[in-house]
Amino acid sequence: MRSLIAIQEGQISLEQIKALEEVVRKLYAEHICDDKLTIIWNVAAKQHTITDRRWSRSSTVSMEVPDGFETQRREAFMLEVDKCWRKITGQHPDQVSVGAFDQSRYGDILKGNLRRLSPWGRFTYLFKLFSRAMISKMRHGVLITQFNQ
Amino acid sequence: MPLYTLASKKPFPEQIRFDIAQVITDVHCGLTGAPSEFVNVVFMTGYSMRRGTVLGVNGNVRMGGDRTAGLYEKLNEQMHTRISEAAQLDKSKVLVTLIGIESNWVVEGGMVLPFPGDEADWLERKNATHAAMGIGPVTDYV
Numbered sequence: 001m002r003s004l005i006a007i008q009e010g011q012i013s014l015e016q017i018k019a020l021e022e023v024v025r026k027l028y029a030e031h032i033c034d035d036k037l038t039i040i041w042n043v044a045a046k047q048h049t050i051t052d053r054r055w056s057r058s059s060t061v062s063m064e065v066p067d068g069f070e071t072q073r074r075e076a077f078m079l080e081v082d083k084c085w086r087k088i089t090g091q092h093p094d095q096v097s098v099g100a101f102d103q104s105r106y107g108d109i110l111k112g113n114l115r116r117l118s119p120w121g122r123f124t125y126l127f128k129l130f131s132r133a134m135i136s137k138m139r140h141g142v143l144i145t146q147f148n149q
Numbered sequence: 150m151p152l153y154t155l156a157s158k159k160p161f162p163e164q165i166r167f168d169i170a171q172v173i174t175d176v177h178c179g180l181t182g183a184p185s186e187f188v189n190v191v192f193m194t195g196y197s198m199r200r201g202t203v204l205g206v207n208g209n210v211r212m213g214g215d216r217t218a219g220l221y222e223k224l225n226e227q228m229h230t231r232i233s234e235a236a237q238l239d240k241s242k243v244l245v246t247l248i249g250i251e252s253n254w255v256v257e258g259g260m261v262l263p264f265p266g267d268e269a270d271w272l273e274r275k276n277a278t279h280a281a282m283g284i285g286p287v288t289d290y291v
Binding site: 006044047048049050051052053055056057058060071074075078079081082083086092093094095096097098099100101102105108109112113115116117118120121124125147148149 | 197
């Protein structure tokens with residue numbers, strides 16, 4: 001299973017990222033399933049994200065869950081992730097978005113993201129994403145990459 | 150939600166990025182009735198785009214409720230026109246793709262998002278909940 005988390009440059013410390021990742025993994029295993037969860041952190045450069053018409057300080061957590069996952073359990077999971085996330089980061093509730101998408105739809109979203117790129121663009125995007133994430137994993141223990149190449 | 154991600158090879162100047170985001174917010178809220186606080190826009194740069202495309206816009210938007218297929222068509226069409234104008238690009242250079250998402254797959258503001266059309270009640274409940282918790286409006290914008 002996959003999770004992409006978008007955060008703003010300089011907003012959340014490495015220690016907080018590690019604590020957040022631990023919480024997300026724990027809650028995912030408790031509420032969703034024991035499948036391996038690959039979490040990739042995507043950092044947006046300053047002045048590259050806008051929420052409610054203003055430069056943003058928001059975080060977006062997205063995860064895939066098995067298709068047709070029960071609504072009540074899905075909602076309980078997202079609310080718990082949101083609550084724990086804000087406890088660690090101190091962010092305002094309006095600055096945190098948590099999504100748990102059916103696996104097939106999540107695949108559609110990721111495919112849609114790649115479809116707008118050229119074949120070379122897809123290759124370089126995936127290459128940069130994985131090489132940066134792997135370097136980050138070796139250095140910091142978590143997979144961190146950037147929106148802006 | 151909605152979350153609009155915009156990919157391009159070269160970065161747009163800051164003012165143009167800001168203008169594009171305003172246009173996206175105008176069109177989205179104008180057509181769907183969603184509150185502007187729901188609208189997120191992310192700019193991604195350094196990507197080699199598919200042939201003929203300079204700017205690729207992907208929007209993940211809530212589906213169901215009072216939204217019809219016709220509304221999504223209109224949303225796509227107006228996004229295409231207005232974003233092209235704001236980005237100062239020919240329409241043929243801009244690609245817009247919308248993907249529908251169930252509203253109860255996302256939590257924002259500490260609550261599960263409402264079905265399209267139920268935003269007013271949801272906002273009232275959210276503001277009351279935040280007030281009861283002593284939480285004011287967002288103040289730490291960049």
